[in-house]
Amino acid sequence: MALLEVKNINKSFGKKKAMTNVSFNVEAGHIVGLIGRNGAGKSTTMRAVTGLMSYSSGSITFDGNPVTFSNHKALDKVGNLIEYPSIYPNLTALEHLKLYAMDTENAADFKSLMHKTQIDGDNFGKRKAKNFSLGMKQRLGIAIALIRNPKLVILDEPMNGLDPQSVHDLRELIRELANEGVAFLISSHLLDELQKLVDDVVIINHGKIIETATMAEFFSHDKVRWVMDTSDKDATVKLAQEHQWIVTVDDGHVQISGAESLQQVITAINAAGIDIQTVNTVTGNLEKSLLDMLANDDKGE
Amino acid sequence: MLTLMKQEYYKALKQNKLYIWLGLGVLVPILVMGVFKSQRGVGSVSDLGHATFYVYLAGIIITALSVSQEFGFGTIRPLLSRRFSRGMIFTSKLLLNLSVYIALFIAALVGTLIGQLIFAPNLDFSTRASYAGNVWQTIGITILGTMFQMIFVAALVLLITNLVKSSGAAIGLGVVMIVGTPILSSISMMLIELAPVLKWNPFNIFIGMAMYGQVAPSSFKDIVHMSQGTVIIAYLVYVIVMYGIAYLIFKKRSV
Numbered sequence: 120m121a122l123l124e125v126k127n128i129n130k131s132f133g134k135k136k137a138m139t140n141v142s143f144n145v146e147a148g149h150i151v152g153l154i155g156r157n158g159a160g161k162s163t164t165m166r167a168v169t170g171l172m173s174y175s176s177g178s179i180t181f182d183g184n185p186v187t188f189s190n191h192k193a194l195d196k197v198g199n200l201i202e203y204p205s206i207y208p209n210l211t212a213l214e215h216l217k218l219y220a221m222d223t224e225n226a227a228d229f230k231s232l233m234h235k236t237q238i239d240g241d242n243f244g245k246r247k248a249k250n251f252s253l254g255m256k257q258r259l260g261i262a263i264a265l266i267r268n269p270k271l272v273i274l275d276e277p278m279n280g281l282d283p284q285s286v287h288d289l290r291e292l293i294r295e296l297a298n299e300g301v302a303f304l305i306s307s308h309l310l311d312e313l314q315k316l317v318d319d320v321v322i323i324n325h326g327k328i329i330e331t332a333t334m335a336e337f338f339s340h341d342k343v344r345w346v347m348d349t350s351d352k353d354a355t356v357k358l359a360q361e362h363q364w365i366v367t368v369d370d371g372h373v374q375i376s377g378a379e380s381l382q383q384v385i386t387a388i389n390a391a392g393i394d395i396q397t398v399n400t401v402t403g404n405l406e407k408s409l410l411d412m413l414a415n416d417d418k419g420e
Numbered sequence: 421m422l423t424l425m426k427q428e429y430y431k432a433l434k435q436n437k438l439y440i441w442l443g444l445g446v447l448v449p450i451l452v453m454g455v456f457k458s459q460r461g462v463g464s465v466s467d468l469g470h471a472t473f474y475v476y477l478a479g480i481i482i483t484a485l486s487v488s489q490e491f492g493f494g495t496i497r498p499l500l501s502r503r504f505s506r507g508m509i510f511t512s513k514l515l516l517n518l519s520v521y522i523a524l525f526i527a528a529l530v531g532t533l534i535g536q537l538i539f540a541p542n543l544d545f546s547t548r549a550s551y552a553g554n555v556w557q558t559i560g561i562t563i564l565g566t567m568f569q570m571i572f573v574a575a576l577v578l579l580i581t582n583l584v585k586s587s588g589a590a591i592g593l594g595v596v597m598i599v600g601t602p603i604l605s606s607i608s609m610m611l612i613e614l615a616p617v618l619k620w621n622p623f624n625i626f627i628g629m630a631m632y633g634q635v636a637p638s639s640f641k642d643i644v645h646m647s648q649g650t651v652i653i654a655y656l657v658y659v660i661v662m663y664g665i666a667y668l669i670f671k672k673r674s675v
Contacts, residue, residue: 169497173674
């Protein structure tokens, strides 16, 4: 049984359908990326999972226990950072952690957590949060999400406002916690970062899940391809078609995929008397795959 | 519930403005009695050096902010996405507000006693101060009466705050309920003249509570058109209904 099970959730705002049969699972120790355009339903989904918003039908269970708008005792072991950090301006970082630690007898060690989330105890630990930068507020929001030693952490755009070093360190921290068995549901527009981090992806478009897959499965949509310039573009395309490879011409360059190897392609082109001027190998790319998938989904509607 | 209360007190005690509100509660009666010689008598002391108005205003503002700030800071999300029910969270807010009202009254009483010691040392607390009795008894009735009015207005303020998620409108309404009593009284009288059944309108009940213990029962009935006991029952019904609606709005609100 998955740690978090979301089954056929529907939600409307008036006549507008915000979620249509949204279903996905999050396994313990897995990092799941919830991906989609602005307004696709990512935050709405996260709010439903955290009991902040009602849903008209479907079910959400965490660790086998139901999570609804009116009953979310199960959320004791779920940490979250949704939309933007929830900060009391008159409290210091340390006071925030003390406040939220009152919820549980099994709170994380403050010093260790502040160290992991790069909250400088000597500085930010004593300053009022109203004087914090956006990045600092974000780090504190992440620390608050982790204070109760949760089994699942839901992070909505956690990299907002973080500098590259902080993004790298957050990625390491998430990976470390996932290795310890903590599950993550993360949304972010920084797809390059997400690509480095997540195990599974859930793609949402117009409130519908259009793909749930492991990262490897997801990239099977977007195979390795070779982008090249040759002495005879048309002949190269014809040759590729004869070999039943996938071939397109994009921005004046010939793109070939579906062959067994680059060597096979080069040998065939050379044998046909065509000169290869340049060749680049392009691997799977989350952004391109996502955009292709969303475009296909939009066409289908 | 205990955890929620501990967290509410922790947040409140870490706010400088709470100490400013309480400090002003002590200062207001001292200043009133110090500045105005006419306010060093039995009437002024019985009204906590006229700090009841301040306590009332501060209480209303604190009540409105207790909910609207959670929405404003975004802290409503972690507050509602935990194991606690919305009923428990709402109750913890009410209990905190009640504690703050009591603290404000204590501050005003301390200020009144300091003011009396400095500016009216010869004032005899056993002097008959009102229909209710001596100065101490009148102070007690004043505190109770004001507290009941605050609870009534606070219900309305909470209702509005939950509805519009902003403290401005709620505080405005609370202030109108305080300073606009003569206007409310006129409206109420006009309504009752139109139809006697309109004596049950909330303004009349509110005015009835404000006058409770201040006038003799016979005069009370002439003004409010019902007995003191009936006003208390009607008041309780209104308070329960208004807090109930405020809670339902809070319970249903998606954040």
